[in-house]
Amino acid sequence: MQKIHNLSKNQKIIFDLIDKSGGPMKAYSILFNVQKRGIKAPLQVYRALDKLVEIGKIHKIESRNAFIACQNSSCQVSKATAFSICESCENVSEISNSKLSKYLSNFSDNSGMKYSKYNLEFFGLCKKCKSK
Amino acid sequence: MQKIHNLSKNQKIIFDLIDKSGGPMKAYSILFNVQKRGIKAPLQVYRALDKLVEIGKIHKIESRNAFIACQNSSCQVSKATAFSICESCENVSEISNSKLSKYLSNFSDNSGMKYSKYNLEFFGLCKKCKSK
């Protein structure tokens, strides 16, 4: 059961921008792009990003300090994320593989730690870049 | 077959510090700690960190912008890394689980992408923090 979140004005502006871009966007690039819509300060961007991450509408690509729209169904509210990243063209896409997510969600070791969340980033060359 | 890298002076100072700390360290905290040993500027730290990451002596914890000494055997030169991170006390440890690493190293999907590297970060509560 997915809770419906009504996005606020700034959240909506910023989510729409990221979503339409189709790829990862960096915070200050987002800021630049929304200044004409009245969002003037970094903090306004970061606050919206924080919220959007929290509710699973976007994810942060940690290795790139960038944010991408969720391509699944808000990934159980961002608790289980996996991405493939091309190290040449920097194309990023979200991996949706139920075997993988089951495997990782059920993973446990003998550390006594209870895992409630994970983030996985694969790196390599995409189809295009491989054939160059 | 593991190539032996003779660390340079700065690399050695910085690796020893991180290694002895037993946990993740941030770049500017490293800088502060090595100033008495003659390393004065951020760039000197980042250059050593870059090299140490490259040769697999340390890893970057991307979600924390911090660096930790490799607890395995340089992890095939940093191509396959997994960590568990306590969200309460921020304790980090490197996961060494051959099933997991085999599973991830062999992972492929239908994207046509060839994966040569991955980084996985698990989050949760460690034993100590769970029982509080």
Place this chain on the structure above:
DNA sequence: TAACAGTATGTAATAATATAACATTTACAA
């Protein structure tokens, strides 16, 4: 040895990413 290439260092300036602190406003339920 001398010349060379590759790696490492030193230093200053600056770019890029992110948060603190405080004042105000809006949404909405009790």
Place this chain on the structure above:
DNA sequence: TTGTAAATGTTATATTATTACATACTGTTA
């Protein structure tokens, strides 16, 4: 309608990381 949580606006500042340029060291080869 009043209380409360969430969101916004604004300024300043903290944190993380890189550019640019000059110099020095290390090991190999002519």
